[in-house]
Amino acid sequence: MHELSITQNIVALVSERAEGHRVTRVTVEIGKLNAIVPDAIQFCFGPCTKGTALEGAQLEIHEIAGRGRCRECGRELKLTQPYGQCACGSFHIECISGDQMRIKEMEVA
Amino acid sequence: MCTSCGCSEHAHPTVTVFQDGRPVRIENHDPHTHSHAHAHHAHSHEHESGTTIPLEADILAKNDLLAQRNRGWFEGRNILALNLVSSPGSGKTTVLEKTILQLAGDIPIHVIGGDQATTNDAERIQATGCRVAQINTGAGCHLDAHMLAHGLDELQPPPDSVVLIENVGNLVCPALFDLGEFCKVAILSVTEGEDKPVKYPHMFRAAQVMLLNKIDLLPHVDFNVERCINLARQVNPDITVFQISATRGDGMEAWYQWLKDHLPTHPPGLTTEAT
Numbered sequence: 001m002h003e004l005s006i007t008q009n010i011v012a013l014v015s016e017r018a019e020g021h022r023v024t025r026v027t028v029e030i031g032k033l034n035a036i037v038p039d040a041i042q043f044c045f046g047p048c049t050k051g052t053a054l055e056g057a058q059l060e061i062h063e064i065a066g067r068g069r070c071r072e073c074g075r076e077l078k079l080t081q082p083y084g085q086c087a088c089g090s091f092h093i094e095c096i097s098g099d100q101m102r103i104k105e106m107e108v109a
Numbered sequence: 110m111c112t113s114c115g116c117s118e119h120a121h122p123t124v125t126v127f128q129d130g131r132p133v134r135i136e137n138h139d140p141h142t143h144s145h146a147h148a149h150h151a152h153s154h155e156h157e158s159g160t161t162i163p164l165e166a167d168i169l170a171k172n173d174l175l176a177q178r179n180r181g182w183f184e185g186r187n188i189l190a191l192n193l194v195s196s197p198g199s200g201k202t203t204v205l206e207k208t209i210l211q212l213a214g215d216i217p218i219h220v221i222g223g224d225q226a227t228t229n230d231a232e233r234i235q236a237t238g239c240r241v242a243q244i245n246t247g248a249g250c251h252l253d254a255h256m257l258a259h260g261l262d263e264l265q266p267p268p269d270s271v272v273l274i275e276n277v278g279n280l281v282c283p284a285l286f287d288l289g290e291f292c293k294v295a296i297l298s299v300t301e302g303e304d305k306p307v308k309y310p311h312m313f314r315a316a317q318v319m320l321l322n323k324i325d326l327l328p329h330v331d332f333n334v335e336r337c338i339n340l341a342r343q344v345n346p347d348i349t350v351f352q353i354s355a356t357r358g359d360g361m362e363a364w365y366q367w368l369k370d371h372l373p374t375h376p377p378g379l380t381t382e383a384t
Binding site for chain 2: 103
């Protein structure tokens with residue numbers, strides 16, 4: 001359900017930056033390690049943009065795969081969850097990718 | 110439009126201060142949020158047909174900005190703020206009641222509680238003699254930094270005190286929203302599954318402390334404490350775990366001591382106590 005808040009944040013931020021221009025496309029990056037369902041963001045986007053500069057805009061969501069780095073040995077590893085175990089046995093894994101939630105760009109008419 | 114909370118026309122969050130019973134609507138507009146960061150601002154780009162404008166902005170930037178403001182507000186007042194998170198029914202309110210009753214004589218404690226609806230928890234907290242504000246999030250599934258700022262405005266906790274924030278019972282959404290607290294304290298009870306830390310890894314990774322509550326019920330439930338703590342440490346190797354029974358008092362001393370040990374210390378020359 002936090003996808004609604006997140007979508008509202010996207011719409012508010014993009015509306016502000018658009019400075020009154022009509023927005024036709026918004027591109028966001030959502031890391032796969034976040035507890036965020038991209039389909040739910042898409043679902044919320046239409047209703048949230050109603051009456052804003054983003055009404056009718058297309059939303060592109062790029063999902064970013066998870067990567068971590070072991071704090072003990074420095075090795076990098078793939079992550080499918082926001083935690084993991086390194087081949088050296090350590091659970092001290094720093095997430096280096098896949099936890100982002102960023103608005104990359106917008107296209108204005 | 111409010112960019113921080115889930116305000117909508119049908120579900121306005123409100124904050125109720127129990128000392129005077131006023132429910133105050135959290136307006137879906139906060140003048141403070143208008144000073145948006147201008148880094149990466151696209152003023153210089155032409156707004157022509159089909160122009161792509163790079164934004165490179167964190168989606169939760171406004172919440173994070175407000176959270177940092179709250180954090181500064183706490184630091185400036187020497188206030189320890191803890192964000193208590195758990196599923197519904199883990200015993201958060203009982204932990205709060207017991208903590209307040211135990212420490213109230215030594216440390217002023219204020220509580221800001223979040224629930225979708227009702228002031229039931231705030232009434233329980235107020236019965237302990239503690240000042241409390243209840244935030245009803247309406248449709249919202251978590252507290253955010255904007256709501257907390259309104260709660261603090263209404264509650265006005267004094268310097269050198271503790272603010273305990275009882276978040277909405279939910280192990281998913283509150284993990285994403287920084288409120289400006291010192292740390293999150295996750296409460297898990299032994300009547301829940303022992304694998305909750307790996308089922309809801311974001312929350313247990315975001316928390317610095319886990320209170321494993323209701324241990325008085327261990328003889329009656331199938332719950333492997335050691336496995337639960339191991340799973341929590343897989344998700345978050347640095348998590349501090351206290352095994353407690355808030356109703357019976359087991360293990361609570363260690364939690365109280367942790368809390369006392371984390372009270373902010375005065376910077377030299379700024380002590381408010383008479384010397």
